[in-house]
Amino acid sequence: MYLMIGLSLFMAIGFVIAFVWSIRTGQQEDLITPAMRILQEDEKTNNL
Amino acid sequence: MYTEVLEEVICYHCGDVCLETPILHEEKAFCCHGCEQVYELLNDNHLEAYYNCDINPGISPTDKNFDFLNNKAFRDRLITFSNAEFSKVSFHLPAIHCRSCLYLLENLQRINPQIIKTSLNFGKKDLTVWFKEDQLSLGALATLIASLGYEPHISNAEEKSQNTNQKQLFLKLGIAGFCAGNAMLFSFPEYLGIEDGSLQHLFGYLNLALGSVAVFYAGSDYFSNVYAHLKLRKMTIELPILLGILVGYGRSAYEILSHSGAGYIDSVSGLIFFLLIGKWFQQKSFDFLSFERNYKAYFPLVVTKIANGVEETAPLEEISIGDRLLIRNQEIIPADAYLLKGQSQMDYSFVTGESELIPIQAGQSIYAGGKHLGEAIEIQISKELNQSHLTQLWEQQAFKDPNHKTENWENFANKVGMYFTMVLLSLATIAGLYWYQVDPSKWSNAVVSILVIACPCALAVSYPFALGHGIRWLAKFNFFVKDIQAFERMAQVDTLVFDKTGTLTLQSQKEPTVHFKRPLSDFEWNAVYSLAFQSTHPLSKQVKKLLPHCSLIPFEDFKEISGKGLEASFNDLPIRIGSAKFTHNQLQAPEGFISSETRLFLSINQEALGFIEFPWENRPGIEALLHRLRHQYEIHLISGDKKEHAAHLLDWFEDQDQVKFECSPLEKMEYIQALQKQGKVVAMIGDGLNDAGALKQAQVGIAVSDDHLHFTPSSDAILNGSELPQLGTYLQYAKFGLKLIKASFLLSLVYNGFGLSYAIQGNLYPLIAAILMPINSISMLIIATWGMNWKGHNLMQQKIRLKAE
Numbered sequence: 001m002y003l004m005i006g007l008s009l010f011m012a013i014g015f016v017i018a019f020v021w022s023i024r025t026g027q028q029e030d031l032i033t034p035a036m037r038i039l040q041e042d043e044k045t046n047n048l
Numbered sequence: 049m050y051t052e053v054l055e056e057v058i059c060y061h062c063g064d065v066c067l068e069t070p071i072l073h074e075e076k077a078f079c080c081h082g083c084e085q086v087y088e089l090l091n092d093n094h095l096e097a098y099y100n101c102d103i104n105p106g107i108s109p110t111d112k113n114f115d116f117l118n119n120k121a122f123r124d125r126l127i128t129f130s131n132a133e134f135s136k137v138s139f140h141l142p143a144i145h146c147r148s149c150l151y152l153l154e155n156l157q158r159i160n161p162q163i164i165k166t167s168l169n170f171g172k173k174d175l176t177v178w179f180k181e182d183q184l185s186l187g188a189l190a191t192l193i194a195s196l197g198y199e200p201h202i203s204n205a206e207e208k209s210q211n212t213n214q215k216q217l218f219l220k221l222g223i224a225g226f227c228a229g230n231a232m233l234f235s236f237p238e239y240l241g242i243e244d245g246s247l248q249h250l251f252g253y254l255n256l257a258l259g260s261v262a263v264f265y266a267g268s269d270y271f272s273n274v275y276a277h278l279k280l281r282k283m284t285i286e287l288p289i290l291l292g293i294l295v296g297y298g299r300s301a302y303e304i305l306s307h308s309g310a311g312y313i314d315s316v317s318g319l320i321f322f323l324l325i326g327k328w329f330q331q332k333s334f335d336f337l338s339f340e341r342n343y344k345a346y347f348p349l350v351v352t353k354i355a356n357g358v359e360e361t362a363p364l365e366e367i368s369i370g371d372r373l374l375i376r377n378q379e380i381i382p383a384d385a386y387l388l389k390g391q392s393q394m395d396y397s398f399v400t401g402e403s404e405l406i407p408i409q410a411g412q413s414i415y416a417g418g419k420h421l422g423e424a425i426e427i428q429i430s431k432e433l434n435q436s437h438l439t440q441l442w443e444q445q446a447f448k449d450p451n452h453k454t455e456n457w458e459n460f461a462n463k464v465g466m467y468f469t470m471v472l473l474s475l476a477t478i479a480g481l482y483w484y485q486v487d488p489s490k491w492s493n494a495v496v497s498i499l500v501i502a503c504p505c506a507l508a509v510s511y512p513f514a515l516g517h518g519i520r521w522l523a524k525f526n527f528f529v530k531d532i533q534a535f536e537r538m539a540q541v542d543t544l545v546f547d548k549t550g551t552l553t554l555q556s557q558k559e560p561t562v563h564f565k566r567p568l569s570d571f572e573w574n575a576v577y578s579l580a581f582q583s584t585h586p587l588s589k590q591v592k593k594l595l596p597h598c599s600l601i602p603f604e605d606f607k608e609i610s611g612k613g614l615e616a617s618f619n620d621l622p623i624r625i626g627s628a629k630f631t632h633n634q635l636q637a638p639e640g641f642i643s644s645e646t647r648l649f650l651s652i653n654q655e656a657l658g659f660i661e662f663p664w665e666n667r668p669g670i671e672a673l674l675h676r677l678r679h680q681y682e683i684h685l686i687s688g689d690k691k692e693h694a695a696h697l698l699d700w701f702e703d704q705d706q707v708k709f710e711c712s713p714l715e716k717m718e719y720i721q722a723l724q725k726q727g728k729v730v731a732m733i734g735d736g737l738n739d740a741g742a743l744k745q746a747q748v749g750i751a752v753s754d755d756h757l758h759f760t761p762s763s764d765a766i767l768n769g770s771e772l773p774q775l776g777t778y779l780q781y782a783k784f785g786l787k788l789i790k791a792s793f794l795l796s797l798v799y800n801g802f803g804l805s806y807a808i809q810g811n812l813y814p815l816i817a818a819i820l821m822p823i824n825s826i827s828m829l830i831i832a833t834w835g836m837n838w839k840g841h842n843l844m845q846q847k848i849r850l851k852a853e
Contacts, residue, residue: 005250012230019222023215033170036150040101 061087062197063104069596082109086196093158098148105148107197114190114200116350116361122202123186134164135181139193139200144173152196160184160192214331221324224266227258228321231314234258238310252304252311259313263297267320269327285465285508288472292503292821293319299496315822322509322825330512330532351382354426369429376424383416383433390425394418422608460536460786461511464793465504472502479808497807501820506796506828510789514832518785521840525847526768527778534764537747538779539786540729544677545720545742547734548687551752551772552670560594564650564658572652574601575618579625582606582614590662591625591648613649624651632656669773674701676776682728686711686719686742717741733767733775750775774847781843788835792828799824 022028058065060076061083070077071084078084086109090098098105117123129136144153150168153175157163162184167176175198179189190200234251264271270290277284293316300311352374353362359374364382367373372388375381381394393405396418405421408414414427476498483491515532522529529535546552568576577598580591603616613626624631631651647659677683684706701707708719720742723730732739732746735753743749743763751763752772767775803820 001247009254012226016223016226019226020219023219023222028218030169030171033150033168036147036170037154039147040151040154 058104059083059106059108060099060104061106062108063106064108069599080108082195082197085109089159089196090152095152095155095158098152101148101151102146105146107143109195109197109199112191112194112199113187114194114202115185115187116363117190117202118185118187119350119361119363121363121365126186126202127181130181133180134178135186136176136178137186137189138174138176139190139202141173141175141193141198142201143198144168144170144175149198153193153198156193160189163189217324217328217331220266220269221321221328224262224317224321224324227262227266228314228317231255231258231262231317235310235312235314248310249307252307255311255313256301256304259297259300259311259317262313262317262320263293266317266324267293270323283462283466283469285461285468285504285511288465288469288502288504289323289508291469291472292500292505295496295499299492312819315819318822319503319505319825322822322829323505326509326512326516326829329516352376364433367429367433369432371429373427373429374424375420375427377420377422379420381414381416381418381420381427383429384413384431385416385427385429386413387411388426388428390423392425393421395421460789461507464507468502468504472499475502475804475808494807494809498804501803501807502800503821504796505821505825506800507789507793509825510792510796510828510832513829514785514789514792514836517833517836517840518782521836521843522778522781524840525774525778525843526771527765528767529765530763534748535782536786537729538731538765539782541681541731541748541779543682543684543723543728543730545684545686545723545730545732545746547716547732547739547742548685551667551733551735552685553666560590560660560662562658562660564660566657568657571601571618572623574598575603575616575621575623575652576625576650578603578618579606579614579616579623582608582616588614591660594660621653623653625649628659633659667769667772673773673775680776682706684708684719684723686716686739688712688716713739713741717745720745731779733772777843777846781839784839785836788832792831792835795831796824796828 057070057077057079059070059079061078064079070079071081072078073084073087076087078087083106086106090096117126126139127135127137141153143149150170153168154166156166156177162180164178164180166178168174169176175193177189190202193200234255237248237251267290270286270293273284274286274290277286296312296316296319300313300316303309303311304313350361350363351367352359353367354372354374367383373382373385375392387408387410389410391410392408392414394408394414395405396415413430416433476495479498480491480495483494512532515535518535519529519532522535529538573595576591577595578600580588580595581600582588601618603618605622606614606616608614609626609630612630613624615622615624615626617623625648628647628649631649632654633649633651633656647661649659650657674683678701683701685701686708688709688711708715711719716739720730720732724745724747730746731748731750732742733750733752734743735751743751748765749763750765750767752767752769754769767778771778799820
């Protein structure tokens, strides 16, 4: 029982750290461009 | 692949209608050499896919030279990082608009190998470039980007974004959400009524830890804001909220530590989470727009200085009295000065709003903000930059204090908050004292319940949500409102003041009318076209537009006479265009109010032939707008122009006192001030050029702009020109938003009233109060969101219907 509580706390804190890290490194700053970027065609690979 | 059958030829690159004879290249039509060159450049670098992402995606390029960026002052400001191998720079490119832009700009390294890589932020329209600076200078890089059609916007030193602020809020929001969610988990046994002594205590302590983080970290803004306002002896809505939070938290801490109960940390942290969502919602910002430009944005960033006979470029900040500057055609005078050499046609329309050109001879003084037309001139600066005629306007009070609107504005929430706090505190005190006397076991319950249940979180939630949604909807209609305070002020406006030129009227899209005594031959038309082609006068440009099918023919003895017109001989046939006197035309008595400035007269072989009339025209839909508005608002018209230019508008302004002509920018501002002294809430609608002061002074300054991406003056809201006829509808929408808030506030008062009546009697357990509180918040959130979206959808549908008709 206490193990489970400990584990859940551990996971929750892990998520918080991940969240803080994502904000700090600016991953939430631009949510539009990557979505557009992935739709670009890589038509040039054959030329290289 | 793309052959034209229509008369209108669309440029393959930029999608504009070709006004002059299109340039054909590889069977594709281009409106100008710039577009053609971009196409060639892209083709040579195998970037044709640019044209596949979107139809006619390009932007007609500028040939502006950005070499001035190599100047150390600019370089140091723009380059964010530099080492021996590469430098990193960010440009703001307002022209970014589609997937093709992304494709091209992220493939820049293929055009120039000195560019290492590029990364685009589409939302902010920012491009970050890593490049080898030792082989490609910053100026050359910017010029390259500009030559593709994406002219970088180089900002003044002062313009800065408030990015860190938003990051902080995100962090707090995430943490608060985390605390609220987990606190609920730990309170779950409590919800179900499971009693297990040891776990209960452990969960209690965990809850307390979470709650402390939520209150003291995520909610820290409330502490600092309330403290700051109390120091100013002001009470805002935040005070009772903080009180509710603190009392709830304190009570929970007591219960948990004394093992007398479970507390209700879950509700407290949930509330903080909701409040922060609201805050985040109201912070919705238009990163790509700037609402805070000052006069410096109008001026060139660099000037050409003549020192010891040598021309050199210098940043604008570095010029001082006595400097000699070289001003080329179409350049703007940066400070008050004397004309030393040459002669100029000065276009002061930016400063005064008057459309006539003023001829200036050597020795005369010229004022900052004028646009020079003609051959290059030399001027000597006579006043410091910030003391010139134009910039004095910005020294007015309205400009000095950036917060003068928000600070002096008693917004609804804070007004209510003040009374609310006082009533609440006295109620809690009375109830507490009463129960202390009657039944001491109940007094703490009563006080806590009152403070928690009456916490005006409903208002604090519904206010940002309703107004935030409002802003979002208006932005869909190309009406960008700066913040929710501006939106709220918009709802309370009762007087509208319109600027004329550029706002209500536009240089006509309608065909100019030709009033010649006899029809002209093709040769004569070509001659007129060729003559007009030589000049940058606004009317000449209009002529070029009017005659797209004419071609240039050779001529001799060309003369441009300032303020009069143009003259040249075509096969020994002298032809003049210009003013009536210059072309020996009899100036007829003006019919109605139409002025002669918009007429271009013609004489061939000294025979007066008549004129072409270029009408100024009301923006489409203006009459209907004024017609509708004048029933709901008091409407005024102010203009820097002469009265004659506005005859077609005067019918809509019943009272002649409400119309004022020949106003200087300062007079416009004073006009607004006078209205405000009468207790009116004024919205100024202008183009933001010569009425910047008035925009700033009015409670709501709405800048009407046809190109809001390139030019956005300092204002509270930016309205796309084509949306102006809908202005009334949008103002109504703002009113609706405020009504919605008031209604939901009333509802929550009723709801709180029930709770309070129990709480005062000491019968309401704090736990129930704490459950009621988030339910209340959620219902307010739903009402605000649903209401504003419903109305917004209605507007959208109405618009679609209008368009279909």
